[in-house]
Amino acid sequence: MTANRSFEFNTVPSLQVEWSGAKRLAEILAARFAARNALVVTDAGLVKAGVVAPIAAGLKAGGFAVSVFDAIVADPPESVLAQCVEQGRAAKVDIVIGLGGGSSLDVAKLAAVLLKSPQALSAMAGIGNVKGDRLPLALIPTTAGTGSEVTNISIITTGATTKTGVVSPQLYCDYVLLDGELTIGLPPLHTAATGIDAMVHAIEAYTGRHKKNPISDALGREALRMLGGSLVAACKDGRNRAARENMLMGATLAGQAFANSPVGAVHALAYPLGGHYHVAHGLSNALMLGPVLRFNATAAAALYAELADVLLGPGTGTTRQRCDAFVAGMEKLMNDSGAPRRLREVGVTEDSLTMLAADAIKQQRLLINNPVDVTEADALALYREAF
């Protein structure tokens, strides 16, 4: 788990940070793209929160034709992606704008590909299997969480419960707008869960077994500093502008880190909770983080000790003591955030833990990055600890 000295780093070509920037989206996009017929991919919760209407109106006033697809649901299934592509095709759109949390952005990314280069989703699954190019793509996150705006990953639910990952360079978008104002209405519980997801991205990228490198390390550390310093403030007062901006920036930095040094066992064990129980992605990560940190501490103590200095400020003690301080610091943050802390509190039943463990072990794409090997028996013990 030493950082690679020979590596490749990729990210999106352009990222703009601007409070209230969404208000002048038409002007921004018109200056960058020739396209004027937009598909806005979003969800009904954001429409209800009043985020979508002013943006759509602003685009129209700025000369864009706009088709809004607002049927995205959490852990989006393949059928919703197909409907989204169908709507975009009928409207003959020439640019895709993802506006929302990770669920909306993940679908927007794949829709931009499928509208230009039709391919079966099953053939795109896995790493590097997307064949064609895509329509122009702009992403505007409204949660400070997944980092999907800067990753080359889309997660789609296939069949009844399986989370399928598509990882390909075409999924890096052309342009990201980080407008913290859009996150003001994100309720406290979602703020907590999505913020912890982002912190997990930073931590897991930092302890990645194969792809950790000096750039992902720098991004992960700065992400953890910004997110750790603002999570509780953003949960307590959603209108705290500085906290909202730090969370959004931190989540994006963490996204850039894990796009290049992928996540590990926390995510592998979180996915079955989303698939089977529809526990929100961020919350399922929060529930598994404590047990996995303690499990990984055997191999990752020195790295967790480094992260203790980032999260809590410089301190003294042995490596093991600093590692324990980091784990305790993360537990305290999660307690203070108000997020549920045990699987039993979110509807998971004890008799399903063996099934969850069998499912988690299928996420080898992620488990290979974990600093410690995870067997099915380990996974079961981790779910028991989280229960």
Ligand SMILES: NC(=O)c1ccc[n+]([C@@H]2O[C@H](COP(=O)([O-])OP(=O)(O)OC[C@H]3O[C@@H](n4cnc5c(N)ncnc54)[C@H](O)[C@@H]3O)[C@@H](O)[C@H]2O)c1
């Ligand atoms: N592509 C990636 O790299 C990546 C990484 C991690 C997770 N994911 C995926 O992302 C999805 C989770 O995304 P998420 O955690 O951002 O949640 P989400 O997109 O599912 O949104 C959660 C809820 O928050 C609401 N919401 C979002 N922003 C809001 C705002 N500003 N104001 C009011 N309400 C708002 C939405 O309406 C929705 O009901 C999962 O499907 C997960 O698998 C993708």
Ligand SMILES: [Fe+2]
């Ligand atoms: Fe995540």
